[in-house]
Amino acid sequence: MYKLPYFTTDNQDEILDFMHKNTFVTLIGFDGEFPVATQVPVKTVIDGDSVKLIGHVMTKTDHCKAFQENPNVMAIFTGAHAYISASVYENPKSASTWNYKTVQAKGIIKLLTSEETYQVIRDLTDKYEKPESSPAAFNKMGEDYIQKHLKAITGFEISVTNIDHVFKMSQNHSAANKESIIKNLEQSDDVLDKEVAKEMKGSW
Template structure:
């Protein structure tokens, strides 16, 4: 299935130049909010996922706790949305060339809509193994998957269900003050770099990279 990559707000300043930039953001921001609907209210859970690209298809692989409200909702209605979020920060208009205007917020987000499939125990086992091996070195970590007792693993697998989301539509907003003058952007970056907020500092890095890439493209 070909994935449709679109934007939430039709503002060209705040969109990625190519699909690879969107996919890279998804690869880098793996802790998502997964949203479903139980027939009465939306339900949500925060989980880590692996984004798998196979030709034109995009799949999100992860696991959830069994018998929870969100797990039951996913069983009832397989249509879900996954929200990927990155660093964000308040942007004060006080640093603009013309400061008597509205302040704003810079952020990056991707919303992936698709169909979820809940996995059987064997598939779930493989998902847990791959996730653990990603963060725990199988050779050196005392918490590696291959060092866990098999009975312990099987006991805890009973409370976990793996899932696979086949993505069919992606929206995104990468808002990093691209609609402002270079002087304003430089002032914003300078102001954010002075902040003690780690997220603000990360936005400064994102903006600096975006400005550099834009400059290279214009040469």
């Protein structure tokens, strides 16, 4: 990772909060010859000092086979990002850059049983669909339908062993530069630019 002290935080709650808010991760494994990757939603579970990531993948895929052979994996959490033009700096004859936030969580993956996978799917669906009112809620699906599709899915649990991060929001710049960067991003039509401006304000 491109990691410098002023682009990190000692606040572990801030890192975990970022993981809770950015649930669609890139999950990376290794099949013995090449890295394999898939994008999946995960649930971050905190139990005392331990952190676990819960999710599911399609069974007949290269990444599922890789996870069976090699349990060492990494999940990459990403947030809003934006190009930062040096044209708005006090000294515009400088290098432009990119602002972003990311967390890399390394750990050991365990593939789950059908019963455990059933609960993973239920929990994930209930998180995004209101069980009481949504017509797409888990409890509105027929059990035959669920069991049929469950055969193609494998749940997983990752016991996280290491968490690293970069929260790069122009912390190494002067107050004047930061104000100019934020103003420029806020005037953009890009949703991510506006989100980074908001993140920068929050990091002051």
